[in-house]
Amino acid sequence: MKKALVILLSVLIVLSFVGCANDKEVLNVYNWGEYIDMAVIDMFEDETGIKVNYNTFTTNEDMYVKLSKGRVSYDVVFPSDYMIQRMIEEDMLQKINMVNVPNYLKVDDVHKNLPYDPNNEYSVPYLWGTVGILYNTTMVSDTVDSWDILWNEKYSQKIFMQDSQRDSMMVALIKLGYSQNTTDQAQIDEAMNLLIEQKPLVLGYLVDEVKDKMVQGEGALAVVWSGEAVDAMSMNEDLAYVIPKEGSNRWVDGMVIPKNAKNVSAAEKFINFMLRDDIMLMNANETGYSITSQSAIDQLDDEWKSNLAAFPTEEMLSRCSVFEYNADATVMYNKAWTEVTAH
Amino acid sequence: MSKRRFSFPYLIWMSIFIVVPLLLIIFYAFTDNSSGKTVFTLEHLKAIFEPLYLKVIGRSLYMSLIATVVCFILGYPAAMILASKDFAKKSTMLILIVLPMWMNFLLRTYSWLSLLENEGLINRFLTSIGFEQVQLMYNNFAVVLGMVYNFLPFMILPIYSVLVKIDKSVIEAAKDLGANSAKVFGRVIFPLSIPGVISGITMTFMPALSTFVISRLLSGGKITLIGNIIEQQFTITGDWGLGSALSLLLMVLIFVSMIFINKYGDESVGAGGLL
Numbered sequence: 001m002k003k004a005l006v007i008l009l010s011v012l013i014v015l016s017f018v019g020c021a022n023d024k025e026v027l028n029v030y031n032w033g034e035y036i037d038m039a040v041i042d043m044f045e046d047e048t049g050i051k052v053n054y055n056t057f058t059t060n061e062d063m064y065v066k067l068s069k070g071r072v073s074y075d076v077v078f079p080s081d082y083m084i085q086r087m088i089e090e091d092m093l094q095k096i097n098m099v100n101v102p103n104y105l106k107v108d109d110v111h112k113n114l115p116y117d118p119n120n121e122y123s124v125p126y127l128w129g130t131v132g133i134l135y136n137t138t139m140v141s142d143t144v145d146s147w148d149i150l151w152n153e154k155y156s157q158k159i160f161m162q163d164s165q166r167d168s169m170m171v172a173l174i175k176l177g178y179s180q181n182t183t184d185q186a187q188i189d190e191a192m193n194l195l196i197e198q199k200p201l202v203l204g205y206l207v208d209e210v211k212d213k214m215v216q217g218e219g220a221l222a223v224v225w226s227g228e229a230v231d232a233m234s235m236n237e238d239l240a241y242v243i244p245k246e247g248s249n250r251w252v253d254g255m256v257i258p259k260n261a262k263n264v265s266a267a268e269k270f271i272n273f274m275l276r277d278d279i280m281l282m283n284a285n286e287t288g289y290s291i292t293s294q295s296a297i298d299q300l301d302d303e304w305k306s307n308l309a310a311f312p313t314e315e316m317l318s319r320c321s322v323f324e325y326n327a328d329a330t331v332m333y334n335k336a337w338t339e340v341t342a343h
Numbered sequence: 344m345s346k347r348r349f350s351f352p353y354l355i356w357m358s359i360f361i362v363v364p365l366l367l368i369i370f371y372a373f374t375d376n377s378s379g380k381t382v383f384t385l386e387h388l389k390a391i392f393e394p395l396y397l398k399v400i401g402r403s404l405y406m407s408l409i410a411t412v413v414c415f416i417l418g419y420p421a422a423m424i425l426a427s428k429d430f431a432k433k434s435t436m437l438i439l440i441v442l443p444m445w446m447n448f449l450l451r452t453y454s455w456l457s458l459l460e461n462e463g464l465i466n467r468f469l470t471s472i473g474f475e476q477v478q479l480m481y482n483n484f485a486v487v488l489g490m491v492y493n494f495l496p497f498m499i500l501p502i503y504s505v506l507v508k509i510d511k512s513v514i515e516a517a518k519d520l521g522a523n524s525a526k527v528f529g530r531v532i533f534p535l536s537i538p539g540v541i542s543g544i545t546m547t548f549m550p551a552l553s554t555f556v557i558s559r560l561l562s563g564g565k566i567t568l569i570g571n572i573i574e575q576q577f578t579i580t581g582d583w584g585l586g587s588a589l590s591l592l593l594m595v596l597i598f599v600s601m602i603f604i605n606k607y608g609d610e611s612v613g614a615g616g617l618l
Binding site: 160202206341342 | 398562567578582
């Protein structure tokens, strides 16, 4: 027994030395779960000889807490718009040298100069989408074009909301006619009360499970992200997606390089690689979310290109705006959302 | 050879994985570093007494109490059946009780989802034989059911282990002296099994009080227990101070309830038990 232990230990020690001796270049990537075609990573490793350590997170907040409180160092991270803004404000990101990311020129203008990074210095967009209502046409008889339907008692216990504070608060704020980025305590309270009032009608507050549940026919209406909707609609023909007329949220997940990144040049190579048309198409196929370059979009099949959930019209997009970060308001949103969930 | 040398590895283990984390929780609960440097504060402790959190704590206590009572009502007879000498299938039943614990707890809770959902197996069966669909999930019932299902073995096993150790001659003596079976149970068996009952109650009540997975999954995120609020502070809002203060409160609650039931237990005679 003891002998076996000694052998095992010596093997482990030798192995760890082998690991050290192999000084292959390493890139640490931190992305959302199920948000890439893993073959892309293999291709990058083959083409550049850089080894990729790939890790995933579930929410922006989760990622932020790990990055700011932990002692981890990543070279490329994929936060969303308002989180990018927060990380810029808190001096957690470094400027990206776009000279080393030539493919950035292919990114469509509609994804540039957005309020979270007005001069495009710190982030490069990866995938984007909208928030809207996914509904089952066999269960909903009214026209779905407004957030109001989520407060209609006819659909009591048939409604799924997002278990995500900014998204659910956004729905209530826009229904009330306020900005989704409001920093006014009274407006936030009003939205909070509206969500508490809605709670008896809601079947559940979900994030990842909502897609499967809608495909099964568990609920009639759900607030979802567009990529989930595209995926769900391809699995169940009765489902449809709409961006309500009052407006909605449009979001972008970007690629950024943290201040404490160890391998900036590999990070730039990786970001540039992710913007290549063939890579974008692979990721679009895998995730169902929308890509950022017209030259790649042109290569998608017609059905997909014309899918309004994946690629909304300019008129639809003009009704949407992106989340912005405000430190004081975040405290208010946290508090309001806790009130809603705890009610 | 002194016993001390043997206990050394355990001491290291306990200090690294139990004492240090506990101290960290206390540290975070009483400090604030939002301004960049760490200062002592009572703000977090004050915050946990807001009505919002008190309401959630009340709800958690209420639901875990119900789950514990149900576990006891179901678990005690089961333990008695297991402990009875003339029960031939004893080992099979024991294995059947323990077997689910070999599977991952999350997986077991997820499988309840596919049973209870509106479009789940039970409802599909009901509608196929002509009944109305019933909403089994997304409510208090489902959460308590999940707690009972997951923690029932922790009630049965300690009671069982005390019951089998009861000296049969004591029971025979009671019978010889003219006690009927109700009296034997009420005056002899039950009092002797109290230590097992206490361990059982503690081992079901504690995890039920602090759970956040069961409530999240089976209520569809609609019912928030104190465990969910604590988890939220650590993963979403990043307010570790408040999260630690709430954890501390939870520990105090559990500690107080343990003192309470242990005191009650001490008054009755008996040996065994896990606490």
